Amino acid sequence: MTVPLFDVLQQEFSQAGERTAVSHGVFVIELAPAQLLPTVERLQSAHAFDVFLDVTAVDWPDHELRFEVVHHFYSTTHKVRVRIKTRVAESSPAVATLRPLYGSAGYMERECHDMYGIVFTGNDDLRPILLYEGFTGHPLRKDYPKQFEQPLVPYRF
Amino acid sequence: MTAEIIIPNPVRSSLVGHEREGSVIVNLGPSHPATHGTVQIIAELDGERILRTDVHCGYLHRGFEKECEDHTWHNLIPYCDRLNYCSALINGFAYCEAVEKMMGIEMTPRTKYLRTLLSEYSRLCDHLTCVAASLMELGAMTAFLYLVMIRDYMYEHLAALTGARVTYSYSRIGGLAEDLPPGWLDRLAEILDQYEDFVGRVHGLVDRNRIFIDRLRDVGVISTADALNWGFTGPILRSTGVPRDLRKDAPYLAYAELDFQVPVGIKGDNYDRYFVRMREMDESVHMIRQLMDMLPDGPINVDDRRCIFPPKTLVYNEIESLINHFKLVMEGPVVPAGEIYLAHEAPNGELGFYIVSTGGGVPHKVHVRSPSFVHMGGVHLMLNGYQLADVVTTFGSVNMIGGECDR
Amino acid sequence: MYGKPLPVVSVPREPAGTFEFITTKKDELVGWARKFSLFPYPFVTACCAMEFMAVSASAYDTDRFGAALPRFSPRQADLLMIVGTVTQKQAPILRKVYEQMCEPKWVMAFGVCATSGGFYQNYASLPGIDKIIPVDVYIPGCPPRPEMVIDGIMKLQERIAQGRHPIINETF
Numbered sequence: 183m184t185v186p187l188f189d190v191l192q193q194e195f196s197q198a199g200e201r202t203a204v205s206h207g208v209f210v211i212e213l214a215p216a217q218l219l220p221t222v223e224r225l226q227s228a229h230a231f232d233v234f235l236d237v238t239a240v241d242w243p244d245h246e247l248r249f250e251v252v253h254h255f256y257s258t259t260h261k262v263r264v265r266i267k268t269r270v271a272e273s274s275p276a277v278a279t280l281r282p283l284y285g286s287a288g289y290m291e292r293e294c295h296d297m298y299g300i301v302f303t304g305n306d307d308l309r310p311i312l313l314y315e316g317f318t319g320h321p322l323r324k325d326y327p328k329q330f331e332q333p334l335v336p337y338r339f
Numbered sequence: 340m341t342a343e344i345i346i347p348n349p350v351r352s353s354l355v356g357h358e359r360e361g362s363v364i365v366n367l368g369p370s371h372p373a374t375h376g377t378v379q380i381i382a383e384l385d386g387e388r389i390l391r392t393d394v395h396c397g398y399l400h401r402g403f404e405k406e407c408e409d410h411t412w413h414n415l416i417p418y419c420d421r422l423n424y425c426s427a428l429i430n431g432f433a434y435c436e437a438v439e440k441m442m443g444i445e446m447t448p449r450t451k452y453l454r455t456l457l458s459e460y461s462r463l464c465d466h467l468t469c470v471a472a473s474l475m476e477l478g479a480m481t482a483f484l485y486l487v488m489i490r491d492y493m494y495e496h497l498a499a500l501t502g503a504r505v506t507y508s509y510s511r512i513g514g515l516a517e518d519l520p521p522g523w524l525d526r527l528a529e530i531l532d533q534y535e536d537f538v539g540r541v542h543g544l545v546d547r548n549r550i551f552i553d554r555l556r557d558v559g560v561i562s563t564a565d566a567l568n569w570g571f572t573g574p575i576l577r578s579t580g581v582p583r584d585l586r587k588d589a590p591y592l593a594y595a596e597l598d599f600q601v602p603v604g605i606k607g608d609n610y611d612r613y614f615v616r617m618r619e620m621d622e623s624v625h626m627i628r629q630l631m632d633m634l635p636d637g638p639i640n641v642d643d644r645r646c647i648f649p650p651k652t653l654v655y656n657e658i659e660s661l662i663n664h665f666k667l668v669m670e671g672p673v674v675p676a677g678e679i680y681l682a683h684e685a686p687n688g689e690l691g692f693y694i695v696s697t698g699g700g701v702p703h704k705v706h707v708r709s710p711s712f713v714h715m716g717g718v719h720l721m722l723n724g725y726q727l728a729d730v731v732t733t734f735g736s737v738n739m740i741g742g743e744c745d746r
Numbered sequence: 747m748y749g750k751p752l753p754v755v756s757v758p759r760e761p762a763g764t765f766e767f768i769t770t771k772k773d774e775l776v777g778w779a780r781k782f783s784l785f786p787y788p789f790v791t792a793c794c795a796m797e798f799m800a801v802s803a804s805a806y807d808t809d810r811f812g813a814a815l816p817r818f819s820p821r822q823a824d825l826l827m828i829v830g831t832v833t834q835k836q837a838p839i840l841r842k843v844y845e846q847m848c849e850p851k852w853v854m855a856f857g858v859c860a861t862s863g864g865f866y867q868n869y870a871s872l873p874g875i876d877k878i879i880p881v882d883v884y885i886p887g888c889p890p891r892p893e894m895v896i897d898g899i900m901k902l903q904e905r906i907a908q909g910r911h912p913i914i915n916e917t918f
Contacts, residue, residue, distance in 0.1 A: 206440055206679045232567045235682075236708040240695050252693065254680055254708070258567065258581070261588045265680060286570030289716030297404070307353065312397040312745055313870075314349035314835040321405055321869050328405050328868045334347050335837045337877040346838045370839055372818050376790040377836070398836045399791055402868035417865070424793035468796065487803035494800065505796045505889050742792055 185209075187260050191229065195221065208254075208263045215251075215268045219278040222253070222266070226283055231255040231264060234284035237291060239298040243324045248272040251300055253280070270300070279305035297322040350395045352381045359383070362390055365727070369398045373476050373731040377741035378715065380722070380730060387726050392719045396712065399741035407705035411671025412438055412512060412646075415705070420506040422707060423743040425468045426461035426686050428497075431510035434705075436591070437681035437692045438512045441674050442645060449637045450514050455593040456630040457509075458683070459623040463534070464493055465686035465738075466616045466623075473613070473735025474545065477554060482541045489537045492530050499523065512672060513647045514640030524631055531624050538620065555610040559721040559733035562607060569717030573688025573710055574619065575737065578604030578611035585684035596633070597626050612736040619686075646672040671700025680708075687711055687738055711737075711744035769918060776911040780824075780850065781903040782812040787823035789843060792830030794857035797889040806892035811899050820846040825902075826879075831859035832872045844879045850911070852882045852902060857889050864888060 188209050192202050200213045200221075213221060225231040235254040242248055247269035255264045270277060279302040280287040291302040292311040299320040302308065310317060317332050354364055368379040379395040403422065407415045419434045420427040432454045439446060446454070471486035494504040499520060501507040509516050545551050561571070563579040576583055582601040586594040602618035604611025640647045644663050653660035676698035682691035688710030695704040714737055721733050786808075788798060801808055808814050817823040820843045832840055844853070855875055858864040861884045863873035875881060882905060885898035912918060 205677070206681070208680055233572070234570060235689070235691060236693065236706070238693060238704075238706045240704050254691070254693070256689075258583055258588075263680065263682075284570070285565075285568045286713050286716050289712060293712070309351055309353070310397070311395070312400040314397070315351050316347060316349075321402065324408075326405075326869070328402075328409055330869050331834065331873075332869065333834055333837065333872070333877075334349060335841050335878045336344065338880075339877070344841070346841055349835045349838055369836065370789050370843055372788075372790075372816075376795065376830070377792075398833060398839075399831060400833055400835065400870045401792075401831055401866045402870040405868050405870075406866065421793055424796060468799070472799070484804050487799055488805060491800055491803065491805045504800075504891065505793055 399745040403746040426465035428461040433683040469738040570713040579607035781906040784813040794889040801892040
């Protein structure tokens with residue numbers, strides 16, 4: 183199914199360092215972390231992507247750039263979705279925050295930080311949201327053992 | 340009784356230490372009837388009026404995504420049910436459709452219509468639960484009992500089909516677990532008639548009730564711009580006036596062939612959300628009636644041995660089927676490497692599954708874009724500035740489901 | 747049981763007299779009153795809440811057993827029903843609520859997640875609430891059918907009826 187907007191997006195975003203593709207009806211842009219904020223600003227202002235759906239990360243432990251941070255956006259006028267993927271290394275897992283552009287980024291970035299340890303520069307409220315104060319480690323990383331419990335109340339037996 | 344145990348506080352509030360002059364900080368939850376059990380609201384009050392709130396969710400984080408990375412593609416279907424447990428079928432259908440798309444499988448026509456019918460049936464159960472719970476929190480016990488009665492008929496009816504009342508594990512990659520038993524559709528027609536009777540009584544009790552209107556009108560108002568910016572979807576967005584519904588905007592399953600309307604509200608307040616849900620339930624009943632006539636005959640499972648188990652007679656007699664069965668159970672169906680984001684219109688909004696596969700029988704990542712979690716990020720817009728007692732009505736109308744919010 | 751004869755052990759016991767008769771009758775009376783007027787505190791978290799709502803509603807009524815009125819303050823309740831999964835984050839709150847309840851109190855683990863953690867065996871979920879508080883009745887099921895819940899309430903009522911109920915001091 184060809185979507186005319188995808189051709190427009192492809193022309194605009196297929197520059198040096200960015201790769202685009204269409205995957206199961208979603209337009210995918212892969213770029214470097216430094217280009218994330220300008221690209222999202224452009225998507226929001228020029229192409230009316232007004233709903234920020236989701237941010238999450240994928241852990242590829244064998245790769246040099248270990249984490250792949252994935253953002254999804256939706257446009258209520260064009261009714262299509264866009265996925266933006268960036269890669270960051272484990273030593274400096276920092277990505278720009280989208281809180282100034284979208285309010286929903288607050289909680290979702292907190293969750294991504296909780297689960298993977300991705301730091302969103304500019305977001306000063308990265309308190310644990312799904313985990314609790316006192317939890318060390320980031321559970322969804324592949325090297326965190328699934329059953330490693332950190333109880334807050336000591337067990338009776 | 341026991342030695343002294345220091346019980347630590349699991350959260351850190353952003354309000355403590357930053358209070359304004361003369362305000363009081365109050366904690367609601369997380370064990371609270373109105374916050375549906377698992378959300379903590381730390382509110383800064385000036386008398387009865389809420390100045391700021393700090394909403395803490397995560398008390399039901401059960402590690403769905405980590406569990407998924409340890410189970411085969413089939414084995415994690417029961418975990419999907421427990422996401423939005425009020426409408427458990429929809430989660431399973433969304434997940435299975437995402438995996439089917441990654442494998443390149445097209446579901447059979449009967450499965451397509453049956454999944455649509457059961458999705459709408461689940462939507463009925465969810466909206467009934469939401470409206471019943473919020474009415475009970477306002478004190479309307481009779482309405483709660485009527486709605487839970489009809490929901491109980493639906494649960495027993497679904498138990499006749501799937502074997503369970505609340506969490507069904509009914510969808511399969513490539514089809515469904517069982518076909519309809521005989522007489523199921525007749526009982527469905529009866530239940531839909533009884534539904535109209537019960538809901539008619541609730542409308543009579545509640546719609547023009549002075550107390551109900553005073554408590555819900557102009558309370559918890561959110562504007563369309565705010566709702567879109569803060570990621571609201573589903574009935575909350577529709578109550579602000581925009582007819583955004585994935586079933587119409589990007590039709591999936593059999594929705595493109597159905598005739599239905601998308602109810603919208605006027606102001607984005609609690610009364611509008613109540614009414615949008617009631618009207619959506621009526622539209623769902625209309626859709627189910629259409630689907631009952633449109634249901635084609637045929638098999639429910641695709642004839643694809645990559646994910647569907649071979650029949651037992653073949654498994655016991657042929658070595659190829661035995662090996663096939665063995666591999667599906669022990670290693671899981673092989674899903675080609677890739678990723679997909681697929682969203683369905685759940686009763687709360689856009690429920691999305693972002694699945695990454697590395698070509699094995701176990702997923703690399705299954706992420707759920709849950710509407711309730713995003714709504715918790717924006718619910719403070721609907722709570723700030725209103726009375727403390729309005730927290731009950733607003734939270735009831737947001738329909739936060741803990742399993743979906745915290746996964 | 748199973749064909750093997752059990753050894754008979756003689757327990758030294760004082761002969762029962764009038765005081766013991768009065769105590770037993772008092773225990774029966776107080777036990778009867780307490781078992782038919784349970785005030786549950788529904789500590790509701792997850793999917794079992796659907797069945798809790800169903801069992802409190804008209805089709806399977808807990809009001810028949812006297813356990814209808816939920817009290818949402820631990821000070822006013824005597825039956826703590828933990829309905830649904832308790833996570834590590836929620837565990838301190840559960841412990842606090844349990845300690846705020848006054849004697850006599852009973853604890854019911856509703857559902858398999860509260861009993862043993864269910865099928866969530868990971869870093870986030872508490873593997874059974876009996877890790878942090880003592881439990882009287884376990885109701886398995888995911889979620890349990892309302893009939894099972896009623897069976898659990900009846901078992902709890904039997905346990906209350908047959909228990910000791912000291913009301914003035916430790917012996918009476």
